[in-house]
Amino acid sequence: MAVAMTPLAFVTAPLIADRLFTPLLAPGGALTGSVGAVLGVGPGRGMGLLLVAAGVALVVLGIGGLRYRPLARMEAALPHAVAGAEIPEDLDGVQAEADRAVTTIR
Numbered sequence: 001m002a003v004a005m006t007p008l009a010f011v012t013a014p015l016i017a018d019r020l021f022t023p024l025l026a027p028g029g030a031l032t033g034s035v036g037a038v039l040g041v042g043p044g045r046g047m048g049l050l051l052v053a054a055g056v057a058l059v060v061l062g063i064g065g066l067r068y069r070p071l072a073r074m075e076a077a078l079p080h081a082v083a084g085a086e087i088p089e090d091l092d093g094v095q096a097e098a099d100r101a102v103t104t105i106r
Contacts, residue, residue: 025045026042027042029041079101079102
């Protein structure tokens with residue numbers, strides 16, 4: 001999913017920064033008194049605000065993922081991977097070994 005979203009981000013990020021965030025942080029803009037006091041006011045500050053907003057969104061999503069119990073317990077709930085340094089030619093044998101490991105755990 002993230003791979004498909006990357007080209008979309010490359011196209012939309014400059015537009016969002018230039019058309020939405022830059023006017024907010026231009027001299028006399030709506031956020032010059034609050035966010036502008038921290039990030040500054042003027043050219044290039046819209047992209048800075050976009051990066052800060054993306055960082056805050058990532059932190060919120062990360063905390064949300066940790067608070068979502070099925071996702072937080074995923075490592076304990078899923079069976080362990082079959083150890084091996086190389087993938088053998090016989091993938092059916094690997095699957096059979098993984099199936100045996102799962103049935104012995106339960």
